Amino acid sequence: MASIISKIIFFFTPSKSTKLNKRNGSLKIIDSTIGPESKFEDLVSVFGENLKELYSFVENYKVYKIDLPDDEYVYGVHFVNDKLSVITLYLKEGNQRGWSDWNAESEKKANAKVLENLGGKAEYLWGKVALYYDAKAGYTDVRIIYK
Template identity: 30%
Template sequence: MSIINLQNGNFQIPDKIVFSKDKNYNDILKLVQPNKIWDIQNGYKWIYFDDIEIDKLFFHIGVCFYNDKLFCIDFSFTEKQEKNLTWDNWNEKEEVNRKETYDKWLTKNMGSKRNFEWGKVSAYFDRKAGSSSIVIKYQ
């Protein structure tokens, strides 16, 4: 199953919801129960979903709104549910490998194109945060 619609940038969580540019922050909150909400108090609001199983992978998804409009979706996945992650069991080499896994996943699921009329998609490694993920940034 493809969770990213390449025609319009919609992002679908199976049996849950489709995130699209025409839905605002309050629309989403009416449809689903997130794991966590974070209002940064500067126009940005995040809605988080953990351990969403899609195609035998466990996704962690952050949906960001700016002034209540969809701004970006940041997500990562693992092959098994990961609990109790700490800096003690973190390894930079493994995190860089995870970023490479995300690049391969994008190529398998989307091909090589990453820029679209509706936005762009990329995998990244953030050394300061010690994490890797995929981001869909909408225009």
């Protein structure tokens, strides 16, 4: 079992194309950079049809996803009053070894490795980076939260 988990963790290490700038909180995704100063219009011009609305809680809170074909993540981008407030990194289902092999513990460990490669859990002047686990939904993700 331990060897399976270590293989999964190795498989999920972030690509060199996803990097966090710890000084300003911007995240490099392949050849593009988004961060606390990004506006929705900026993301539309950069990601085009790869940016899709997921849901709106209330009129001023909207969540979109960025799903790039050559990336190992789906990124959730949360806007409050048209200001980017959160970026979430979700491992794509295609990276899973199948639902029969899935378990919450291996997903937590894989995401913990992603978090470590982004610099670990930390607080900065611009916000924080942390690992979140939702026991009811049974998933983990890495979140970049802006002030």
